[in-house]
Amino acid sequence: MIGGHALEIASLQSDQFEGIYSVTRRTSSTHSCVLELISENLDIDLDIYCNIGLICLGSTKKQAGSNEALYKIDHDLVLHVAKQMKEIGVTKLAVVSSIGANPSSPSHYLKCKGEMERDVQALGFTNLLFVRPGPLVGRKVKTRADEKLVQMILNPLSPLMIGPLEKYRPIHARDIALYMLKYLMENEQRGTHYAYQPEITGK
Numbered sequence: 001m002i003g004g005h006a007l008e009i010a011s012l013q014s015d016q017f018e019g020i021y022s023v024t025r026r027t028s029s030t031h032s033c034v035l036e037l038i039s040e041n042l043d044i045d046l047d048i049y050c051n052i053g054l055i056c057l058g059s060t061k062k063q064a065g066s067n068e069a070l071y072k073i074d075h076d077l078v079l080h081v082a083k084q085m086k087e088i089g090v091t092k093l094a095v096v097s098s099i100g101a102n103p104s105s106p107s108h109y110l111k112c113k114g115e116m117e118r119d120v121q122a123l124g125f126t127n128l129l130f131v132r133p134g135p136l137v138g139r140k141v142k143t144r145a146d147e148k149l150v151q152m153i154l155n156p157l158s159p160l161m162i163g164p165l166e167k168y169r170p171i172h173a174r175d176i177a178l179y180m181l182k183y184l185m186e187n188e189q190r191g192t193h194y195a196y197q198p199e200i201t202g203k
Contacts, residue, residue, distance in 0.1 A: 001136070002096055003056035005177035007034055016185070021048060023081065042077060044084040052184040053090040055081055056177075058098075060109070067108050074109075075116045082120045091126040092187075094180040099132045099167055099196065121192050128192045129183055131200060133176055134168040167196040175201050 003022075010020050011031035022028070023037045023044055037046055042057075057078050064070040078095065085093060101113035117130050179200040187193075 001173045002177050002180075003054070004028065005174040006054055006056060006181060007031060009174075009177055009181055010034075013181075019048070019050075021046075021050065042081050044081075044088060049089045050085070051089055052092045053085040053094070054180055054184070055085075055093070055095045057081065058096060070109070071112050074112045075119070078116050079119050082123055082125075086123050086125065092129075092184050093120075093125045093127070094129040094131065094184055095120060096176065096180075097130040097132050099134050101130070101132060126190055127184075127187065129180065129187075129195060130192070131176055131180060131195045132167075133171045133200065134197055135170045136173050136176075137170050166198045169197045171197050171200060 003024075007020070007022055008031070010017065011033050014020060014033040020031075020034045021037060022034050023039065023042050025038065025040055025042065027036055027038060037044060039045065055078055057073060059070055059073045061067060061070050064073055082093065082095070095117075097117055098110065098113045100107070100110045101117055102110055103114035103118050105111040105114055121128060179195060183193075183195070
């Protein structure tokens, strides 16, 4: 869903880009200015040059079917796309991760995200951003029952989540997409950077 919002926002600002490309498994964009590269393995098999890129891949164990399948998506596939982006000239990359990402985490999901961050960082992008959101709201497709439950619990508590708890506030997918694009277009700092809910929303 974050990727869909990013394409929508970028298409409204298409005059600022020489080209907008979406690497996807199935057609999803209705924007005429977006060129879709449809590939089951998310291969970039077009001779193009890009200097900025976004990776908004992610799944859950329930969606993927097993821990192994989840790892193939949230780590292997993300790394595969990142390597290809490096090859076509991308120097500034923004990647959706998760709050709590840590390669040493006892949680398989958070360990997967942490190892993904570590291995993407090793590719040596000039400017690399990992966004680490909490629970997402604003899903364009049907929201899962567990997500609805989390939102029902956390949304009323959001105003009370201050200090260290601010990072765990529910956040709208569109806000993340907007932040990622703005960061890539305006931030020239070298190195690896991390963004949490307060930075993303400015609240």
